[in-house]
Amino acid sequence: MADVVERSFQKPANTDEDTENLVNFTNISIKNNNNISNFPPTSLRELKNVIKLLKKRKAKGYDQISNEAIQALPNNCLQIMCNIFNACLQLAYFPSQWKHSIFQLAYFPSQWKHSIIITILKPGKNPSDPNSYRPISLLPAMGKLFERIISIRLTDHMEKFNLIENLQFGFRRGHSTTHQVLNLIELITSAFNKKNAMAACFLDFEKAFDRVWHDGLIHKLTNFMLPHGFIKLSQSYLKRRSFQIRCGDTLSSKRIIFSGVPQGSVLGPIFFNIYINDMPHPFNTKILKYADDTVALVESRNPQNAITNLQLSINIISKWCHQWKINLNPGKCSVILFRRYKTRMRVNTDIKINDSIINNPDSYKYLGVIIDKNLNFKEHISYILNKANAAFYSIYPIIGRKSKLNIKIKKMLYISLIRPILLYACPAWAIANKTERKKLDVIQNKILRSVVNAPCSPFLHRLASACNSLPE
Numbered sequence: 001m002a003d004v005v006e007r008s009f010q011k012p013a014n015t016d017e018d019t020e021n022l023v024n025f026t027n028i029s030i031k032n033n034n035n036i037s038n039f040p041p042t043s044l045r046e047l048k049n050v051i052k053l054l055k056k057r058k059a060k061g062y063d064q065i066s067n068e069a070i071q072a073l074p075n076n077c078l079q080i081m082c083n084i085f086n087a088c089l090q091l092a093y094f095p096s097q098w099k100h101s102i103f104q105l106a107y108f109p110s111q112w113k114h115s116i117i118i119t120i121l122k123p124g125k126n127p128s129d130p131n132s133y134r135p136i137s138l139l140p141a142m143g144k145l146f147e148r149i150i151s152i153r154l155t156d157h158m159e160k161f162n163l164i165e166n167l168q169f170g171f172r173r174g175h176s177t178t179h180q181v182l183n184l185i186e187l188i189t190s191a192f193n194k195k196n197a198m199a200a201c202f203l204d205f206e207k208a209f210d211r212v213w214h215d216g217l218i219h220k221l222t223n224f225m226l227p228h229g230f231i232k233l234s235q236s237y238l239k240r241r242s243f244q245i246r247c248g249d250t251l252s253s254k255r256i257i258f259s260g261v262p263q264g265s266v267l268g269p270i271f272f273n274i275y276i277n278d279m280p281h282p283f284n285t286k287i288l289k290y291a292d293d294t295v296a297l298v299e300s301r302n303p304q305n306a307i308t309n310l311q312l313s314i315n316i317i318s319k320w321c322h323q324w325k326i327n328l329n330p331g332k333c334s335v336i337l338f339r340r341y342k343t344r345m346r347v348n349t350d351i352k353i354n355d356s357i358i359n360n361p362d363s364y365k366y367l368g369v370i371i372d373k374n375l376n377f378k379e380h381i382s383y384i385l386n387k388a389n390a391a392f393y394s395i396y397p398i399i400g401r402k403s404k405l406n407i408k409i410k411k412m413l414y415i416s417l418i419r420p421i422l423l424y425a426c427p428a429w430a431i432a433n434k435t436e437r438k439k440l441d442v443i444q445n446k447i448l449r450s451v452v453n454a455p456c457s458p459f460l461h462r463l464a465s466a467c468n469s470l471p472e
Contacts, residue, residue, distance in 0.1 A: 015213075019323050026219040030231055038229030039153040041086040044079055050148050051078070062116050062244070065141040085146055090229070112143025113241045115262055116251070135210070137243065137264035147266035150233070154226075154270060163224050164273055170291030171269035177367040180290045181428040184297075184366065187286065188338045188375060189431065191299045197339040199306035201296045201314055201351055202364050204332035205321075208292035209272055210260035213325040214238040217261075217275050224274065237267065259325075280320050285313040290367055303339055303347045310335070311351050318353055330356035334364050336373050369425050377432035385443055388421045392447050401453045410451045418447060 014020075054067040073081075088109070115137035125132030155173070158164050169175040169183070184200075191198040205211075217238065221231050241262070245252040261268035261275075272291060279294075281287050286297040296313055300306035321328055330353040337349050349360050363372040363379050370380035395417060397403065399410040422440055430437075448454070 015216075015323050015325050019216075023213075023215045023219045026222055027215050027235070030218065030222070030228070030235065033228060033232075038089050038227045038233070039150070039157075041089060042082055042149050044075070044082050046152075047078055047082050047085070047145075047149070050145065050152075054145075059118070059138050061138045061140040061143070062114055063111075063140040063142070067141060070141055070145065081142075081145075085149055088146065089150075089233070109143070110240065112140050112146065113237070114254075115139050115241070115243045115264070116246050117243050118246050135263060137262040138246075139262065139265055144266055150230075151266050151270060154230070154267070157226065158224065158270075158274075161225060164277055165289075167287060168273055168277065168289040170289060170293070171273060177290060178425045178427060180288060181367050181369045181371075181425050184288055184295065184371070185375065185428050185431070187288075187297060187299075191338070192340040192375075194301075195341060196299050196301050197303040197306045197337060199298045199300075199303070199310040199349075200336050200338060200364075201310055201358070202334045202336075202366060203294040203296065203317070204329045205292050205294070206327040206329040207260075208326070209263050209268060211326065212259060212261050212272060212275050214259060216324050217271055220274055220278065223278075234271075238271075275324070276326075280316050282313045282316040283309045285310070287317075293367055295366065302345075303337055303343070304345065307335075307337065307347060307349055307351065314351060314353060328353050330354055330358050334359040334361055336361065336364055336371075338373050338375070340374070367425070369428055375431065376436070377429045378436055380429055381432060381436045381439060384421060384424075385439060388418055388443055388447075391418050391421055392443075392450075396450070400450050407452055414447060414451050 051071055051073075054071060056068055056071075058067050060066055117135045117137055119133035119135055121127055122132055122134055159173070164172065167183075169177075169180040188198045188200075218231060218235055221234055238261075241257040242254050243257060244254055261271045269291060276289065276292070276294075279287060279289075283298065288295045288297065296310065296317065298306050298310040298313060300309065318328060333353055335349060335351040335358055337347060350357050351360075352358070363370050365371075370377070370383055372379055392399075395413060398405055399413050403410065422444060
């Protein structure tokens, strides 16, 4: 397993010579520049506020320091921690006699860059295949706390100068998966209202977070008007990271990471957004992103023109991916032609990526919502019903009619475990016809009757009111 994960973090594939030379020049220039301008220092008050927001019962990193332990520290310890963080942010020189200390000032300390990796089986994958697991990094508590201090400054800087493109909704304040799915549906329905077709290509990047080219990311950071000291700090954060795989109580040997941003880190998602921020938008193509969940959209009155222009756009995006050492996975990419009005014209919907024709299904699951080519959402509502039923029957012994739990606790279980399934991203699929939406009322009615042990006679609104849960 460790060997498989290590291969994920190997140096990315080659790029073109011009890009390689440009990136190398940028990284050498940063290394030789002694300018130490950086973000403002942190304060004891800010540190306390960040610590207060730490989630309890989070898995510990290799340092075995828990968030609860940090939250219990007295003020004098927090002040020392604050001084250490400020030194890491501000200083470009560290006394030589401290070189082997944990606190290598002006750099991200190496002890904070070592992660214990646990693996989580991807849905529907073969458990016996090591490639079926997603690596999640358990990082040292001090390192993650320092990352939070940095991320506040980095996020404020990017929002102040509007540096992240508007159609990237992942890991951003005030943005959610629901917003992005709704955005996609509105673009498609707008095309329908104009009697146009919309060609959509849902892109899948192979091991997206694990294959980020470190030197390429540093080059892109220089275009974000960031303090030079922060870019040097970012270099230290990315370089010479290490990991061990935990399997039960056993740890693998230590391995070195040569690419990627840690999944489970604070800065990793922000760095990933920066890395793919300059993806091209050719031929009036709209690119919607939620982190690495990306869809390219081309609208046209002529369906074949939409497909043709989409292919041209995908070619340019593929070239950009090669330039920045990102691999598209043609086997997991899909294209759908959305159109309300059928024509007699035969449309060839084949789209190629790296000479491979990608899938052309009738529907695609995007950010948890199944979107079909006619936008009737029958398949998605069926998916919701099955999922809600499964959740209901899994906890039926404790919320069913024969349960001894009081109604208040049963209502709480329903609201926390089942209702989110019924409501997830509902503004996006609210255009489903009334007959389909009515099916959700039926299952909610059934579950609520069980929760309050009611007969079949009460009206649904009265029943929902008893559970503080209005019907869909």
